[in-house]
Amino acid sequence: MEKIIIDLKERYAKILDELKELNQFLFENPELGLKEVKARDKHCELLSKNGFFVEKGYCGIETAFLANYVAKNPGPRIAYLVEYDALPEIGHGCGHNILGVTSVAAGILLREFVNIYGGEVLVIGTPAEETDGAKVKMVKEGAFNNIDVAMIVHPTSGNIHLRSSSSQAMEALQFTFRGKTSHAAGAPHLGINALDGVITLFNTINALRQQILPTDRVHGIITKGGEAANIIPDLAVANFYVISRNKKELDILLKKVLNCANGAAVSTGTTLEIENYETSFLDLITNKTLMEVYEESLKDIGVEKMENSEDSGSTDAGDVSHVCATIHPYMPLYKDVISHSRELAECTVEDGAYKGMEEAVLALAVTGVKLLKNTKLLDEIKLEFSNR
Numbered sequence: 047m048e049k050i051i052i053d054l055k056e057r058y059a060k061i062l063d064e065l066k067e068l069n070q071f072l073f074e075n076p077e078l079g080l081k082e083v084k085a086r087d088k089h090c091e092l093l094s095k096n097g098f099f100v101e102k103g104y105c106g107i108e109t110a111f112l113a114n115y116v117a118k119n120p121g122p123r124i125a126y127l128v129e130y131d132a133l134p135e136i137g138h139g140c141g142h143n144i145l146g147v148t149s150v151a152a153g154i155l156l157r158e159f160v161n162i163y164g165g166e167v168l169v170i171g172t173p174a175e176e177t178d179g180a181k182v183k184m185v186k187e188g189a190f191n192n193i194d195v196a197m198i199v200h201p202t203s204g205n206i207h208l209r210s211s212s213s214q215a216m217e218a219l220q221f222t223f224r225g226k227t228s229h230a231a232g233a234p235h236l237g238i239n240a241l242d243g244v245i246t247l248f249n250t251i252n253a254l255r256q257q258i259l260p261t262d263r264v265h266g267i268i269t270k271g272g273e274a275a276n277i278i279p280d281l282a283v284a285n286f287y288v289i290s291r292n293k294k295e296l297d298i299l300l301k302k303v304l305n306c307a308n309g310a311a312v313s314t315g316t317t318l319e320i321e322n323y324e325t326s327f328l329d330l331i332t333n334k335t336l337m338e339v340y341e342e343s344l345k346d347i348g349v350e351k352m353e354n355s356e357d358s359g360s361t362d363a364g365d366v367s368h369v370c371a372t373i374h375p376y377m378p379l380y381k382d383v384i385s386h387s388r389e390l391a392e393c394t395v396e397d398g399a400y401k402g403m404e405e406a407v408l409a410l411a412v413t414g415v416k417l418l419k420n421t422k423l424l425d426e427i428k429l430e431f432s433n434r
């Protein structure tokens with residue numbers, strides 16, 4: 047591996063200026079989810095220049111893209127995932143600029159080795175991680191079918207690389223209760239109170255809390271609750287997030303929450319509609335074997351220490367991990383900053399961030415080379431995936 051690492055480092059040094067230029071451009075031109083037109087074009091430009099076949103508008107999503115390079119000889123299909131959406135007001139406060147550049151660089155470095163060992167390297171542009179989670183639709187469209195491994199490294203505060211862990215499964219539910227208006231003082235018996243439907247929903251969910259797992263979460267707000275106090279409301283709407291550690295536990299919890307909602311409708315005489323108001327995410331299942339290969343690859347390039355990350359939030363990478371072996375570790379920005387802040391955005395173009403980026407790019411590429419060279423290793427990863 048030593049010779050390969052020297053070669054990778056040389057190739058990395060050759061493209062570093064272009065990588066920094068792309069990262070700086072993204073930092074200066076932050077775009078919100080599904081509006082990342084400039085980011086899509088800039089990523090595609092660099093990939094196409096480096097010999098990738100590029101398809102914009104992948105899976106029918108305008109700002110998504112697929113860049114791939116297929117060798118003459120068959121072999122593993124290795125994907126690096128790119129995110130490039132920013133946050134309102136604070137720009138790249140989640141660091142998706144440097145995340146995207148890292149995956150692009152890993153793809154460019156692995157390309158030469160696909161030529162040697164056979165296979166395919168894919169760099170997949172996945173928009174709107176912060177909002178609509180395009181990966182969920184892309185999974186449904188089959189973008190990750192027949193892909194052997196998917197890797198994405200997210201920037202994080204501090205000085206230490208963190209292992210991929212798990213994220214929560216989440217369902218975003220909207221409950222719309224409908225009734226009948228009437229004069230609230232003059233003829234209340236002629237009305238059907240939709241707000242009572244919502245209030246009963248909150249109360250039954252509060253009663254349910256005693257019987258749910260400590261790791262379950264159900265939280266909501268009332269987005270419509272009537273127009274005036276002297277009119278019985280005929281429309282009331284509540285938005286909820288229902289969250290569990292994994293899909294199995296989420297299914298159990300969802301059934302209970304839906305019972306609460308249906309019961310609230312029956313008891314108040316209202317009608318009820320239930321729909322998703324945002325994309326729902328599955329939990330992230332880290333492929334442990336693949337994670338070990340990545341950790342070992344970090345050691346190969348001289349990064350000795352890696353720590354566990356805390357299970358956190360929800361991400362659309364979760365859905366990817368249900369269709370192919372996936373890891374979502376973290377690279378340090380070598381600075382202590384709060385996530386989703388202006389300070390984090392600022393430090394993505396500083397030296398510390400470039401140090402973390404270089405380590406992640408090399409480890410991603412070394413991992414890719416190992417999988418291309420050692421089919422037994424890939425078999426182990428795939429076996430773990432099918433036994434998950």
Ligand SMILES: [Zn+2]
Binds near residue numbers: 176
């Ligand atoms: Zn974020």
Ligand SMILES: [Zn+2]
Binds near residue numbers: 140141142175200
């Ligand atoms: Zn993020």
